[in-house]
Amino acid sequence: MRIATWNVNSIRARVGRVVDWMVREDIDVLAMQEIKCKPEQFPAQAFEDAGYELAIHGISQWNGVAFASRHEMTDVETGFPGMPGFLKGQEGPGLPLEARALGVTVEDLRLWSLYVPNGRALGDPHLAYKLDWLERLRAHAHDELARDPQLALALMGDWNVAPFDTDMGDPSFVPGQSTHISEPERAAFHAFEAEGILDVVRPLAPEGFTFWDYKQLRFPRNEGLRIDFVLGSPAFADLVTAASIHRNERKGDAPSDHVPVVVELALEGEDDDRPMIF
DNA sequence: ATGCCCCAGGTACTGGGA
Numbered sequence: 095m096r097i098a099t100w101n102v103n104s105i106r107a108r109v110g111r112v113v114d115w116m117v118r119e120d121i122d123v124l125a126m127q128e129i130k131c132k133p134e135q136f137p138a139q140a141f142e143d144a145g146y147e148l149a150i151h152g153i154s155q156w157n158g159v160a161f162a163s164r165h166e167m168t169d170v171e172t173g174f175p176g177m178p179g180f181l182k183g184q185e186g187p188g189l190p191l192e193a194r195a196l197g198v199t200v201e202d203l204r205l206w207s208l209y210v211p212n213g214r215a216l217g218d219p220h221l222a223y224k225l226d227w228l229e230r231l232r233a234h235a236h237d238e239l240a241r242d243p244q245l246a247l248a249l250m251g252d253w254n255v256a257p258f259d260t261d262m263g264d265p266s267f268v269p270g271q272s273t274h275i276s277e278p279e280r281a282a283f284h285a286f287e288a289e290g291i292l293d294v295v296r297p298l299a300p301e302g303f304t305f306w307d308y309k310q311l312r313f314p315r316n317e318g319l320r321i322d323f324v325l326g327s328p329a330f331a332d333l334v335t336a337a338s339i340h341r342n343e344r345k346g347d348a349p350s351d352h353v354p355v356v357v358e359l360a361l362e363g364e365d366d367d368r369p370m371i372f
Numbered sequence: 373a374t375g376c377c378c379c380a381g382g383t384a385c386t387g388g389g390a
Contacts, residue, residue: 312376
């Protein structure tokens with residue numbers, strides 16, 4: 095099985111590219127972020143014609159997450175328990191929730207499509223929101239794995255954090271002055287490792303960015319960021335056989351500013367198309 | 373080469389992105 099995550103930066107502007115890529119790359123399940131539409135605006139027909147069913151969580155023109163899957167999706171969950179909301183000038187529970195998290199179960203895999211809040215600037219209330227959001231997500235993942243340590247859980251999406259210095263190649267991000275590379279953001283990301291939830295892509299694809307800003311020739315200069323990740327529980331990580339970052343999707347007409355990240359899994363009883371050797 | 377910002381709403385401009 096091949097599963098992927100991609101911040102598509104508007105699915106209506108990108109539907110042709112996304113579906114073509116899924117078919118060409120034999121993708122079984124795609125977690126999308128920044129669909130930037132409501133469910134009724136989602137270009138569903140193109141996905142259905144290609145053999146995918148959809149789970150969509152979009153509230154407005156902002157944010158929005160979705161799954162396209164060749165296999166049945168069950169236990170669809172919009173937002174995770176404890177997920178904080180945001181309203182300017184206010185704190186605490188009960189604030190409006192944004193469309194940033196969608197959970198589905200596919201073939202005994204528990205998958206989340208996640209669009210972590212941007213943070214905007216050091217000292218901005220959005221950064222506190224981002225850190226709280228990540229901590230609540232970690233707590234939810236902890237609870238899920240405490241209930242079932244064998245759960246094959248994957249947290250897939252745009253994390254808006256560059257965890258290591260090698261993940262930061264855009265000179266407009268300055269240590270001590272910029273989001274995405276600050277110590278608290280990196281600590282919030284690395285806190286998942288303490289839960290045994292690890293980046294399953296980096297060991298198999300150690301180099302490469304997943305985002306390049308549209309401005310200032312960032313892609314031709316390869317001045318990007320690595321901020322899109324698939325983090326997996328031990329049971330999920332045990333299934334992973336390959337991973338790749340599809341850099342070519344940043345090329346050509348009307349690309350997203352992010353590229354897809356693919357993880358290949360070996361599932362029990364799955365025909366992997368390899369010849370049997372006796 | 374991959375080439376100098378894009379998306380949505382709404383129809384001039386603003387808000388958001390990273």
